[in-house]
Amino acid sequence: MFSSEAEAVLQARYLKDGETPADMFRRVAGHVAQAETRNGRDSFRAADEYRRLMDDLVFLPNSPTLINAGKARAQLAACFVLPVDDSLTSIFETLKNAALIHQSGGGTGFSFSRLRPACDRVSTTGGEASGPVSFMHIYDVATQVVKQGAARRGANMAVLRVDHPDIEQFITAKRSHDVLNNFNLSVAITDDFMQAVAAGRPYALVNPRNGGVVKTVAARGLFSLLVRMAWESGEPGLFFLDTVNRYNPTPGLGAFEAPNPCSEQPLLPYESCVLGSINLTRLVAGGDIDFGRLRQVVHTAVSFLDNVIDINDYPLPAVAEATRRTRKIGLGIMGLAEVFIMLDIPYASEAAVKLTGRILEFITGEARQASALLGAERGSFPAFAASVYPGRGFAAMRNATVTTIAPTGTISIIAGCSSGIEPLFALALSRRVLEGRVLTSVNRTVVDYLSQRNLYTEEIAETIATCGSVADTALPARIKEVLATAREIAPYWHVAHLAAAQMFTDNGVSKTVNMPHEASEADVAAIFRQAYAGGCKGVTVYRDGSRAEQVLTGGTVC
Template sequence: MEITTQCKTLSPIAEDILGKRYYHEGEDWRGLCERVSFVIANGDKELAEDFFNIMYNLDFLPNSPTLANAGKDGDRQQLSACFILPVEDDIVEIMETVKNTAIVHKSGGGTGFDFSSTRPKGSPVSSTNGVASGPLSWMKIINATTEEVKQGGMRRGANMGTLRVDHPDILDFILCKKNDKTMTNFNLSVAVSDVFMAAVEKGDNFELVNPHNKETVLMDAREIFDIICENAWESGEPGMIFIDAVNSTNPVPHLGAIRSSNPCGEFYFIPFGVCNLGSINLVNMLKATEDGSYEIDFDRLRKITEIAVTFLDKVIDVNHFPLTEIHDMAHKTRPIGLGVMGLADMLLYMKLPYDSDAGREMVGEVMKFIDEVGWETSNMLGREFGTFPEFQQGSLPSQKTPRNCQITTIAPTGTLATFAGVSFGIEPNFNYVYKRKIVDSEFIQVHPLFEQVAKEEDFYSEELMEKLRTTPSLKIRDLDEVPDHVKEYFVTAFDISPEDHVKMQATVQKYVDNAVSKTINLPYDATSEQIGELYMMAWKLGCKGLTVYRDGSRDDQVIVAAKESGKDDIKLLEICGDTDAEEADIAEDIAPTQIDIMNPDTLASAMVDLSPEEKCELLQRVNLFRLDYNTKIDLHPKETVNGKRTKFTTGCGELYCKSFENPINDGDDAILWELFMTTVGGGCKAHSAALAITVSLALQGRANIKSLTHHWSKIQCDACKGRDTDGKSCPSIVANYIRSLTQDPASGNVRKAIAAPKSAQKTIKVQTSLKGVCPECGEAIRRIDGCRSCSACGWTRCD
């Protein structure tokens, strides 16, 4: 394989993003690099040349505010991305924080808050003889403020809201975005302690403590933990912060405890903390060996790391911070955040699977080297310019003259990686075939390394490349032309087990001073119990936090309904994903493949050319539709349907379930349509009939059957305890029965479609793609931590 140094010429998509958001008037890439390097070097010509070279050659790039704002007049030269603001139990101080939030967002930064010091709702307020409204009320005010302020004129502000797990309002916090759909500008994380996690393991009670009067109340730790897991299963939130692990590496504990992070979870710090970030391109740190393989060029990596640390330290001195308190904290502590991008691509070049011991060992070696060289450089700078003023030997025992209180952190790097043309941060590749959009042109791009490997391994053909370009949904692992040993390292995010995702995060965290931004991807059929196991695993492996995302849990939402298509007799359901209303408007410009899911003939036709996996995927998508029309819903099953009767043993007697499927063609495919239930020998017949009606309505599209069965499976009936039954309650038995009818027992994939309803007067058609939609180009987007990124046009948003 030939590795190319990506200097001077950027991709069309990179140039498009730069032109829209980063270039100053008359600039190109060279001009941008000259501008930024000149400003950061602050008159040192030798440094300016070093800074220019590592940026221009795409060996290292600083965070977006530095690229966009360096060289602007006065206060507009705000160069940092991450800010932590305090929230105290005082209305005057809280409103000051609201004001400061607006100022930071206007400057282009994201903000993190911890609301744990605010008294819970209902607590007495002596100054007014009233009661406190609780932390959620203050979150709403900040959320509304964020809604009104565009972040630096580039994107809407992003917030991280944190609450300690021992706060009395913790359950309200966990459920707040589920109960309040307006809380759109916050990511949520629960700060859990080691004591809490140990209580969960043991099944013990746990104390909730009022931060105002220290009154306590006991609650089952597992109950809290299960609610966290269930909400993460449903929506990916809240995330979990292991706050004791975070504070175990606090470089300035005498200034206070760390309580929150920035929106993407890579920067934890005390209030008024700020950090400027930058990332090394690991693909550019490779060199070819005599046998044609690749290895790390550690000499080059050392040089780039030294220059990058110096760059980030110099940013602090020329930065125009948005608040005096932030300026003072930055100069007292001088934190920097050096990270990496292109890690997954680096492993591809080295032919090391992302999910292998060998891959993790190599990553650990690289990250350890960067961290060690980074500290060496910081100590050198400290000897020349002085240590950071708040340095105390006890908090950093292995450092003698550090210029900075921290060196390394791992950011998502969505935009920076797009500029460099490499994989995001430490994330695995999402796919190896991408649709790109530049203005009005559109093209399919195959990962260039795959083409190189195909030629080297002698399986390259124009037919194969054309197949990939014309069918972007194809996976490398599904191609018969590709040898198995190549498939082993061309893995995607969803090929990798969730456990291996956690192991990679833990490997990187071991050699990172602050924290790691990474998403743990789970398949659609993952359970909340599995998420709980991942949280436990991450805690024990030393991670500082964990963010999970179950495929389809946030993006597969019907958010634009009854949009007229120009014909009075048709309504379209545009599956636009996790977007705002204004973003959803772009659905009008999409020309999706559409099928009438209530017409058996068209549904069958749509399935003719699909593989078994694609057929399962299509049927699974049909399962998801939940429609809330005010018009009457008429159901039209066929006159002849297939039925099945099954007997179960409950705690009260026998439960008979009869299920009926509505065929959609002459083959084996059918829509599970209706359920009848009755009891014999005991039990409540009325309860069984009501449950059967609920199931039937859900099957016919009136509710999300997947979510219902998930919750029903957890219901415990006292009559079933200690008895030889087929489940722990009638609802749990029915849930397992529905799963057995709709899922393949081996793979867990959905194998029977669940119907969507047909309006009395309207034909409903649906877009077959369920991915989130980019508001700029209309293509699918992927979620990384609290951010969504589009690989087609480079759009990104952190919420």
């Protein structure tokens, strides 16, 4: 049932000595179900339901849950955000906390926007401040050192507001190669900035220490620099700060400043979030999604993720407190691109975008119902009364958020499906995983699709294995559309799916807008504008071949 890639990944990090995948799922299910006993319920029944979902590969929790469940100090969440205040004490206290989180398998996001800019005064020493970017380098080195002993690579997100005086230095921080490798960078974009860009207005950069305007720059010049760097290297990404805060379910607890490393999960300082994803390829029946079964899966998955909050061994008391206050969970999907192939719909089509919206609307709706039921039975999240939910007619709600679309980088390999809402990167993949090992596989959904239509000839099989694509074959145009890969799909459609999914997802959506090597800077600018106008919470682009070391490469030879 598991692909050779899945077996390799499982053996390397997930399975304990002598454990089979079925043992692992039993371990995870049993551990999480213990929380049922605390709520006066039957943990055996819950454990059995959870185990069956995982055994069927229809739902998998994020990697830290799979790896750590059953341990004495089991930290199960993937995403954390920590605050960085404008003092050495705060900067190094947070660095220590980040190290502890990385050691436990979690990834951390930080906003450096509150730090005074480089060359600003430091009253205690009479010297000059070194600025946010210099501290990011210290964090990067610490992450590099800690990761040797951690369950998995510690990942970081650094955010800087677009009106911070050091923004240009931040945007170009990764221009010299081989620096900040443990960081993803995102610029926090405000509505005000996007309006200044549209109007061609000047734009003020403000010292966060005293609110003083340090200098005024052309908004379009800054935007062009951002576009240029994203075109060159895929970074920084954009984090649409005002959009994110418009959807803050607990504004009374403070505003969002940063998301987690892969940017799908905005969190308040010290909050953590556990993610889990439904493998949609297991839910296709009779030429459609089996929505009845999907409903059951969503309800069980919400119960699972909610129990993780109670059973989790948090790495810091402040994280335990902030997480228990809002009880955020992030249920998402994977395998979407393969569902489109199974249903014979091109990813680049209105029909597919509609289906993306319909699936997420259904999942978020059902997950909210499940959370409302749990809230009625076990109590709402403590900050419920001050949240947006009472005003929307909810009498109870167990979790302040219910859905997030994670990248599913590893769990999609285990489940044997395409990741998140991404189109297929290629029809055959060579993946560099686990310190340089190369693993190859031909997509099984694609083989089935072509075989069912008597089109999987030796010649086509050979082309797929070597090039990872059927674009240059004599197959009918419609077949080529359905089997189009990420870089053959116009960026417009990538953003259309991102926006459709975001519209019905509580938290963020992980998505890379892939572009062909020939794409221009104007193309990148158009994607950024479309994403902002479409209500996305963030966007990342990647131009094929723009980084020397790609994690994924299409085809096995070319």
